[in-house]
């Protein structure tokens with residue numbers, strides 16, 4: 028049953044050393060501003076050392092007002108790249124690949140007091156304020172945040188990105 032589990036796997040233009048994938052799971056080890064920490068890097072390095080072929084790093088915000096949690100990892104401007112680069116290098120040292128999941132919290136975002144969330148319709152997420160209904164131009168702006176985050180991910184040494192497109196909470 029597990030015959031293929033430890034065999035290499037071709038995914039797009041990368042080769043995974045095996046078929047074990049760690050899904051994105053937020054650990055909130057970043058600073059309050061979203062910068063990676065030694066603890067965060069050590070956490071992912073330990074998983075890579077454990078032998079997983081691909082790590083998908085936890086939900087990482089593309090805009091500071093698109094966080095979903097406190098101490099969430101960010102990739103919303105270039106100042107995040109050096110820290111994330113240390114993280115990808117730590118994972119690569121053990122032969123694992125690493126992708127980053129990029130997210131905008133939308134209507135369910137974790138926001139400072141008084142800041143209205145954003146959403147495609149003015150329908151509140153459970154326990155959250157009614158979101159501002161986005162215009163098409165504003166949606167295009169958010170799409171651009173994802174594009175910019177993907178470019179930064181490449182600069183930081185990630186092997187891929189995963190788009191988190193389903194905030195339901």
Ligand SMILES: Cc1cc2nc3c(=O)[nH]c(=O)nc-3n(C[C@H](O)[C@H](O)[C@H](O)COP(=O)(O)O)c2cc1C
Pocket residue numbers: 050051052053054085086128191
């Ligand atoms: C503590 C915790 C944090 C999680 N964080 C994320 C996340 O950042 N992004 C995401 O898409 N899913 C997240 N998930 C969902 C897991 O990725 C999901 O549980 C995993 O894919 C396994 O799927 P299963 O629960 O259906 O077995 C999280 C789950 C847990 C338990």
